[in-house]
Amino acid sequence: MTESPSLLWVKSTYSNNGGSCVEWAPAHAATNSTVPVRDSKSPGEPVLDIPADAFTAFVTGVKDGTLGTR
Incomplete structure (x- = not known):
């Protein structure tokens, strides 16, 4: 698990509504x-590596619509 306080975090560009980010x-x-x-709502919780x-x-599968089609 990565130690999260020292990292520079970037929020998803799809997170502009303040919801699940x-x-x-x-x-x-x-x-x-x-x-x-x-999870941006719980920055102190564990981080997935x-x-x-x-x-x-x-990300490629999400963008091109093929995620979960196999």
Whole structure:
């Protein structure tokens, strides 16, 4: 698990309504091959460390509409 206080968090661009939001730490992802992800409403809760290739596949699947079609 990544220690969250020292990371620079970025909120999803789809989170402008103040609802359920996801944040990630791209600088950490670029240097450590894992993507830290957390719930922006609960920043003190545990952080998920997702392998960068899995996160990339997830984002690609969401963008192109193929997520969960296999």
